[in-house]
Amino acid sequence: MRTAIATVCLSGTLTEKIEAIAAAQFKGVEIFENDLLSFNGTPVDARRMIEGLGLKTITLQPFRDFEGMSDPQRSKVFARAERKFDVMQELGCDLLMVCSNVSPDSLGGIERAAADFHELGERAAKRGMRVAFEALSWGRHIHDYRDSWEVVRRANHPAVGLVLDSFHILARGTDLSAIRSVPPEKIFLVQMADAPKLDMDYLSWSRHYRCFPGQGDLPIEDFMLALHATGFDGLLSLEIFNDRFRAGSARNVAIDGQRSLIVMLDELRRRMGSTIPDLPELPQKAACSGVEFVEFAVDERNAVGFERILTGLGFRKAGIHRSKAVTRWRQGDINIVVNSDKEGFAHSFNITHGTSVCALALRVNDAPGTVNRAVTLLDQPFQQPVGPGETNIPAVRGLGGSLLYFVDQKSGLDRLWDVDFEPVDAEDFKGAGLTSVDHVSQSMHYEEMLTWLLFYTSLLDVQKTPVQTVIDPGGVVQSQAIETGDGSLRLILNASQSQRTLSSRFLTELFGSGVQHIALRTDDIFTTVACLKENGVDLLPIPENYYDDLEVRADLAADDVERMRSANILYDREGPAEYFQVYTRTLEGGFFFEIVERRAYRGYGAVNAPIRLASQTRLASDTTPPGL
Ligand SMILES: O=C(O)c1ccc(O)c(O)c1
Numbered sequence: 001m002r003t004a005i006a007t008v009c010l011s012g013t014l015t016e017k018i019e020a021i022a023a024a025q026f027k028g029v030e031i032f033e034n035d036l037l038s039f040n041g042t043p044v045d046a047r048r049m050i051e052g053l054g055l056k057t058i059t060l061q062p063f064r065d066f067e068g069m070s071d072p073q074r075s076k077v078f079a080r081a082e083r084k085f086d087v088m089q090e091l092g093c094d095l096l097m098v099c100s101n102v103s104p105d106s107l108g109g110i111e112r113a114a115a116d117f118h119e120l121g122e123r124a125a126k127r128g129m130r131v132a133f134e135a136l137s138w139g140r141h142i143h144d145y146r147d148s149w150e151v152v153r154r155a156n157h158p159a160v161g162l163v164l165d166s167f168h169i170l171a172r173g174t175d176l177s178a179i180r181s182v183p184p185e186k187i188f189l190v191q192m193a194d195a196p197k198l199d200m201d202y203l204s205w206s207r208h209y210r211c212f213p214g215q216g217d218l219p220i221e222d223f224m225l226a227l228h229a230t231g232f233d234g235l236l237s238l239e240i241f242n243d244r245f246r247a248g249s250a251r252n253v254a255i256d257g258q259r260s261l262i263v264m265l266d267e268l269r270r271r272m273g274s275t276i277p278d279l280p281e282l283p284q285k286a287a288c289s290g291v292e293f294v295e296f297a298v299d300e301r302n303a304v305g306f307e308r309i310l311t312g313l314g315f316r317k318a319g320i321h322r323s324k325a326v327t328r329w330r331q332g333d334i335n336i337v338v339n340s341d342k343e344g345f346a347h348s349f350n351i352t353h354g355t356s357v358c359a360l361a362l363r364v365n366d367a368p369g370t371v372n373r374a375v376t377l378l379d380q381p382f383q384q385p386v387g388p389g390e391t392n393i394p395a396v397r398g399l400g401g402s403l404l405y406f407v408d409q410k411s412g413l414d415r416l417w418d419v420d421f422e423p424v425d426a427e428d429f430k431g432a433g434l435t436s437v438d439h440v441s442q443s444m445h446y447e448e449m450l451t452w453l454l455f456y457t458s459l460l461d462v463q464k465t466p467v468q469t470v471i472d473p474g475g476v477v478q479s480q481a482i483e484t485g486d487g488s489l490r491l492i493l494n495a496s497q498s499q500r501t502l503s504s505r506f507l508t509e510l511f512g513s514g515v516q517h518i519a520l521r522t523d524d525i526f527t528t529v530a531c532l533k534e535n536g537v538d539l540l541p542i543p544e545n546y547y548d549d550l551e552v553r554a555d556l557a558a559d560d561v562e563r564m565r566s567a568n569i570l571y572d573r574e575g576p577a578e579y580f581q582v583y584t585r586t587l588e589g590g591f592f593f594e595i596v597e598r599r600a601y602r603g604y605g606a607v608n609a610p611i612r613l614a615s616q617t618r619l620a621s622d623t624t625p626p627g628l
């Protein structure tokens with residue numbers, strides 16, 4: 001299979017798009033006519049630029065409103081096609097992609113369309129070219145691939161073939177079985193796109209919300225299995241129309257595209273047990289069993305205050321790094337690393353972002369294998385000088401330039417605490433009952449959200465939940481969770497188009513995307529809150545109105561509601577499952593902790609998010625850290 005990407009997927013000028021496509025290691029490109037029309041040079045210049053970067057133009061598209069016209073329009077469309085063949089000749093491209101006619105002037109009838117395509121095939125063949133027919137899901141007469149295939153079959157011309165576009169087929173829920181009987185040599189081009197499940201007209205859905213395979217909800221795998229059954233080994237090209245991609249970085253989006261194809265084809269290969277030529281070997285997705293540590297970059301001046309916050313939350317200092325200004329703080333299964341060293345990655349991170357999470361370490365089954373998978377997926381591996389006797393923890397670059405470390409037992413990396421840290425005695429340690437990291441919530445630019453979704457889901461064995469829309473007093477926030485099946489790892493991605501949401505304001509304060517909050521788990525939130533109060537930790541106050549409503553909404557006893565009210569605990573219930581949440585006040589820079597208790601509850605308390613956001617917004621000007 002030869003993979004490619006359409007210029008329409010990316011932002012920028014034709015030159016910028018082609019450079020990004022080449023940098024992402026594609027070999028083929030679909031040129032969208034508008035990109036060529038706006039190019040400042042001849043088609044020959046474009047060809048030189050494209051081929052100079054090692055790429056080949058696989059098709060020029062789209063050729064619109066062709067089939068089913070009656071004269072005089074019919075002769076005009078053929079004249080128009082001849083002009084396109086001229087351009088293609090200069091461009092060094094031999095395939096014209098024709099999408100189904102949407103014009104009210106077009107006439108239906110498979111036989112008429114077949115005759116038009118036969119004639120177009122004759123004209124193309126004379127010039128050593130070919131044409132391929134795509135059924136747009138909103139085509140006037142032809143909007144089903146089974147009809148476009150019937151047109152191509154009846155056109156019965158070697159220069160006339162079919163385009164299968166996964167979006168048009170899957171969006172309409174068209175039965176896929178007919179794909180299996182199309183002769184593979186008649187499929188001239190396969191276009192791949194996924195999309196989120198949305199209830200809207202096909203045209204708007206297609207033009208604004210398509211995304212790369214794996215980023216959406218369409219049954220891409222079923223499509224690939226049907227395609228595979230044909231024996232297809234031709235051109236497979238990403239064709240995404242997406243407003244966020246058009247606003248994003250062309251380089252990053254092109255890499256996302258390549259990453260999505262590598263994963264999609266690898267999954268097909270694993271499913272079929274077959275080989276796919278030219279596909280890199282990809283180690284398995286990392287089986288992940290939680291967060292081993294969260295590392296904060298803190299400068300010397302802020303370290304004392306930050307450590308006081310950790311103490312307030314019931315953490316104890318459990319280790320001192322043998323050679324660096326780094327401490328380990330523990331409670332239950334949670335490790336927090338406070339890095340105030342004057343050299344190295346955390347230090348530079350702190351200079352740019354202030355007190356913030358500079359790294360997360362995940363527990364995986366095979367840390368070196370995870371980094372190998374990441375490298376094959378075009379993620380950026382990270383390496384910094386390691387002192388003598390110090391553990392070298394495999395890592396890749398994550399969100400906002402932070403690090404994602406991987407720790408396993410197999411390579412002995414789980415011994416890092418003994419190897420790198422001098423233990424500190426733990427006499428009289430009570431703690432506050434916190435047991436584990438429940439979830440890590442990351443805020444990012446709206447245009448980046450699909451990038452990081454794909455980053456995590458392509459690397460780790462995790463599932464994504466549907467996108468939730470959360471109302472912040474300053475606008476709407478999109479929120480999506482990524483979770484392992486057992487809930488040992490839960491990551492939340494948040495992004496907003498409004499500049500006034502807390503999520504967006506955090507990006508401004510942090511000078512970039514990053515971890516905005518960490519939720520820590522307890523088995524008894526009332527006892528934990530009592531400890532925190534004793535330690536002088538200020539919690540986020542929740543309005544009385546919330547509790548007045550809660551009694552009725554959740555059908556709770558007045559006493560239980562009263563206990564929650566006095567502890568500022570938010571509550572949610574799903575059948576017998578219950579969820580309790582409480583928040584610290586926001587620290588300088590916008591970061592905060594959450595404490596949760598789950599009783600068989602799997603969500604994140606989405607109903608409570610607007611209440612919490614409103615309280616945080618109200619207090620946004622008061623950034624006194626708790627315990628200071
Ligand atoms: O939105 C469109 O018009 C359009 C154009 C070309 C395609 O290949 C396609 O799938 C959609």
Ligand SMILES: [Mg+2]
Pocket residue numbers: 134165191239
């Ligand atoms: Mg298409």
